[in-house]
Amino acid sequence: MEEASAPATWTVPAKYGFTLDSQCGERALIGRFQVTVQDDKVVRAEGLDDSARRALMLRVADLVPTLRQLEAQAESARSEGTGMVKIERDPGDAHPTKIEIDRSSAIDDEECYTIEDYTIGLASEVSPSPSR
Template sequence: MSRSSVAGRSGLRWPVLGTIVAAVIGLGLTSCGNLESTAGSPTSKTDIPQDAATWQVIAAPEPTPRGATVHLGVTRLGCANGVTGEVLEPTVLVEEERVVISTPVEHFPGGADCPTNDVEYLDVELPADALGKDLVDAACLNGGEAATTAACSLGPARWHLPTLAGVNEVVDWTAPADYNFQVTSLCGERAFLGTFDITVSADTVTSVESLDGRSPDLTEDDAMTVQDMLQEANARLRGGGTVRLSLDEQGNPRYIAIGDNLAQSDGASCYFIHKLSAPSS
């Protein structure tokens, strides 16, 4: 495995959405409209105390031969009068099957109220050997400072960084008759953007709940099943488009990306499935 700790602070201050910041799992999500940023140097202070923070992927990263730039929204874990404060230099650990990212923030001495902390934005540069792997929040791993908190309720994996090459065919996945899954949709212009808990029965969405407050009024008709996502991928592939796909250990779809320029194209789609479960027969 390789180790690096390279990052840049974004020159563009994306607006903080109050409903998202106040969400039960603290997700910071935006649509995949045009994003431009100028990378600078993060604060590097190894001789000062640090506090834990969690992060979310703000826009779907596009793979390049040199790796990828990942746009993160960082939120302090502890009480600090609603302020996340200065983000210190992150640590990136590229392992065989995952990329573990830690985003510490400058220490706050305590004695604060506990409103939901705001979001600080950060660009993290990942090397080429990070492609094809899940991006994992170190604070949410077993034993991590945030592992048992609501911020990590969907697990430590936040997103998948795809490889350069797309697939030639879409997996022939047999859906359970009934299943439940949690999914983040980041790309394109559509109603189905945000993080959701979805229940499916007989290929039909029977319930949908917004987990981040981005689309609280999304109806079952506007939500998608995993089958819908795969059908969308199949249609784009037949039309000559790019499709990238990753499966979990059980062979279930984990990550589906449709199109190029994921963070900038209104016609792109990208989905990361956090958990998928079916009742025992």
């Protein structure tokens, strides 16, 4: 009997949600965020801790990325060959569960993301601007 293997690539669903834990480096995107994505755009981002709430108060456009954007960042850093890139994936559907990027040319530039609570097809809850 053959075991089913994990897909080689992740198929991005039309609507999904996840918790993003971003803890490394000196960047605006630090903290735990609850994120809802629809049609490859973040339609809702909620700060789950003080750091995340402060980050969202900056009102920086597109501060909280989609999983596809995080993957693209990692692949861009990998193709530049400027440091260490590590992507861990879910064995079931290959969505990213952890992404680490450390460009060797700068100090405090690390990016570490842990993706949890990944859910496909959430109820529509669109807010006009990601906040609170």
